[in-house]
Amino acid sequence: MIRWFDQSIRRKLMLSLIGIFLVTYSLTAIVVLTSFQQSLRETEAGALTQVANQKLNRIEAYFGALATNIKAWARLEVMNDIFSGDIDKRISRTLVELHDQYGLAGQVYVFDADRTLTAASHPIMEDVNLPPVWDVAIKDQLQFVGEALNPMPGAPDGERVVALIAPIKARFQSKKPIGTLVATVPWSSVQAMLDQDGLPAILVRMGDYRPLLASSLNIPGDTIPMASATLSIDGVDYIAG
Numbered sequence: 001m002i003r004w005f006d007q008s009i010r011r012k013l014m015l016s017l018i019g020i021f022l023v024t025y026s027l028t029a030i031v032v033l034t035s036f037q038q039s040l041r042e043t044e045a046g047a048l049t050q051v052a053n054q055k056l057n058r059i060e061a062y063f064g065a066l067a068t069n070i071k072a073w074a075r076l077e078v079m080n081d082i083f084s085g086d087i088d089k090r091i092s093r094t095l096v097e098l099h100d101q102y103g104l105a106g107q108v109y110v111f112d113a114d115r116t117l118t119a120a121s122h123p124i125m126e127d128v129n130l131p132p133v134w135d136v137a138i139k140d141q142l143q144f145v146g147e148a149l150n151p152m153p154g155a156p157d158g159e160r161v162v163a164l165i166a167p168i169k170a171r172f173q174s175k176k177p178i179g180t181l182v183a184t185v186p187w188s189s190v191q192a193m194l195d196q197d198g199l200p201a202i203l204v205r206m207g208d209y210r211p212l213l214a215s216s217l218n219i220p221g222d223t224i225p226m227a228s229a230t231l232s233i234d235g236v237d238y239i240a241g
Helices: 002-073 077-084 090-101 187-194
Strands: 108-112 117-120 143-149 160-168 179-186 201-205 210-215 230-233 236-239
Touching: 002 160, 002 179, 002 187, 002 201, 077 090, 077 108, 077 179, 090 108, 090 117, 160 187, 179 187, 187 210
Parallel strands: none
Antiparallel strands: 108 117, 108 179, 143 160, 160 179, 201 210, 230 236
């Protein structure tokens, strides 16, 4: 009887120790696993920040170089032919040469002081006025106009572009602009730059978190839940950073 009692106590004690061990081990494993997952997500989010900066720098460098060129083109001596309506087509030939030389994805346009199209880097066979969406040139300031439907005749249906716009000054006076130079960049080219490294990305407008464009991903809706660490698109979960 005593032996059986002793064995019973040993069994209960052993089961209790095993139970305590299992509970402690499980809780420790859960804590370790949770910490590991959190650390992994933070590491991935940090890596995403570097990727985002690389993509941003790529696009910024492109538009920075284009802005520098546009300001230089607006000061070319040939632009003074605006006064003659580019009757000798020197401005038109220059724009074509610049377009080809710099491998521009979009087009370049010159409008006179009355906002009438004077020359373009591609043939336009009708009278065109400076579209209101591009009528933003202010003194010496180069202006950037965000994504909008291409307002020029002959543009592909539904094509959306961004535009850089600079005032043109005469060489013999520097106060009042004699015209406006507009260079367009297809929105698809911006998307291609965003997707150049092959990594999926969504460009989101800050403030309302509205997705503007996506590369290698479908835009998931009207807004992006930026507070969430993950993003589900087409049934696949992505780390968001």
